[in-house]
Amino acid sequence: MSPDPDGMSIGELAAQARTTVKTVRFYSDQGLLPEAARSSGGHRRYGPDAPARLRAIRSLRSLGVPVPEIGRVLDSGDTLEAVVARQLDDLGTQLAALRWREAALRALHEAAPGQLADRLELIGAVGVPPSTSALAQYWRRLLPVRLSARLRRAIVEAAVPQPPADPTPDQVLAFARLHALATAATDHCLASHRPATAAHPDLLYDGLHEAYQLVDAARRADRAPGPGGALDCFVAAHARARGTRDTPAFRRALTVGLAEADHPVMGRYWHLAGELTTDLTLGAADSWLRAALAGSTATD
Structure with a gap:
């Protein structure tokens, strides 16, 4: 049978594409499946390319590609590779949120009697997937005002632990406690555990790095x-x-000064941060160096 010069009907297109008339009508109404013409009775007619286009639309939808993005692939020059890459990014974000939610629920499920309400409030204050913005803001407020923007960015990046991609319930709790510590920090509280401001903070933090x-x-x-x-x-x-210079007397004074500047809030921060990563935290590096300094002054 030769093709109908006026194109195929909506029923014929649905049959060729092995789908329903309702589906064809939906994609037509969305502008993804243009009509070639209308019959004398006002019915939709489709051209010979419509079956292949409809199959492409349904394949993309089966992968979760939104209707607007399908339109850009088919008509606006957006490449299929770019759409696939965006879908992979979106899926990664969704999977990370699901893994976090599962670990959070396990942390609640494993709570001892009397702990559930406190844990729920603690974990519920953290978004899904969790954001590190509160921790970054905490460090921006904690660092010396005269510190250069370059060092400020580098320190914040190093000091703020990223949530694990596949967290355990304990890690969800550790991050939630860090988040609570950061969000509860008032200006008065920060002043009490802010590191002593050196005359030349860039010299200090460059050397510490x-x-x-x-x-x-x-x-x-x-x-x-x-x-x-x-x-x-x-x-x-x-x-x-x-x-000044590095002398035995300066080392002894530095040992005393660093010990006096210790604050339990920072100790808790670094303990919690250490539960979220296997990398060396700034707090662990600082502890290593203080232990080395104490050992060097003890032998003077």
């Missing part, structure tokens, strides 16, 4: 806290920021 990198290398080599490049770099950073 280098020292922490050396600690990371030492820990990977399984070296215990002790004398060496990491400790020398750490002490030199503090000395330069104060306009």
Whole structure:
């Protein structure tokens, strides 16, 4: 049978594409399936390319591609590769949210009697998927005002742990507690555990960054806290920021000053951060260096 010069009917198109008339009508109404013409009776007629186009539409929809994006693929020059990449990104976000939600529910399910309400309030304050914006804001308020924007960005990035991609219930709780610590910090509270402001904060934090990198290398080599490049770099950073030199007397004073500046809030922050990552945290690096410093002054 030769093709109808006026095109195929909606029923014929549905039959060829192995779908329903309702489906064809829906995609037509959405503008994804243009009509070639109308019959004398006003019925929709479709051209010879319509079956292939309809199959492409249904394939994309089966993968969850939204109708507007299908239109851009078919008519606006948007590549199929770009659409697939966006779908993968969206799916990754959805899966991360589901993994977080599952771990959060397990944390609630495993709560001891009397803990459930507190855990629910704690976990419920964190978005899904969780955002680190409150932690970043905490550090921006904590760091010295005169610190350069470059170092401020680098420190915030290093100090804020990212939520694990596949968290355990304990990690959900650790992140929720970090979030609670950050959001509860008032200006008065921050002032009580803000690091002492050096005369030259960029000199201090640039040197600390280098020292922490050396600690990371030492820990990977399984070296215990002790004398060496990491400790020398750490002490030199503090000395330069104060306009003085690295001497035994300065090391003794630095040991005392750092101990006096310790605050339980920061200790808790780094303990919780350590539960979220296997990488060396700034807090763990600082503890390694303080232990090395204490050892060096004890032998003077």
